[in-house]
Amino acid sequence: MRYKTAMNEAFKPATDKYLEMTGFLETNHLAILHHRLNDFGPECVSCGHLLRTPKASYCANCGTNKQ
Template sequence: MAKTYHCWRCDIPIPMLTDEEWDVVRPLLRIDIEYIKSYREQSGVGLREAMDTLRFKACEKYFELTGFKETNPNALWHHYLSHYGPECSSCGHLLRTTEAVYCANCGKEKS
């Protein structure tokens, strides 16, 4: 089950997918992105309108896995655990990158 962490880019708590869950969502995300592209080419609508109109497989799967209603499939590109590296042993935030040597939130060095 996806655990919720502070997302450094959205600046809100977001359920982060495990590698296993991300493996399920990622292929759907690729399909959705293609879907947006072809829909826009065919209908000539803007990105915003396409996003409001379409339903996305990746978002539905993400909701199924996490209970969090995401409407923008593009946001899902960074909502998985291995993107932000390991959890800080002191404050519990994710370290922000896989190469981080200290926590961007509390400053504790990676143990």
């Protein structure tokens, strides 16, 4: 458990910033590293959600085709 405590302390600035930005207290820093903006596509022209990938042909949120 010492390792886990040390890792939580080492990444506390990242989890604190994530909480500030999203309002969600994520305690697993690996989950934060997993969600990179570069992995998503542009914003949907209809609803504004990010497309799932840069190559996505439609919005998974509202179904609008990419234009």
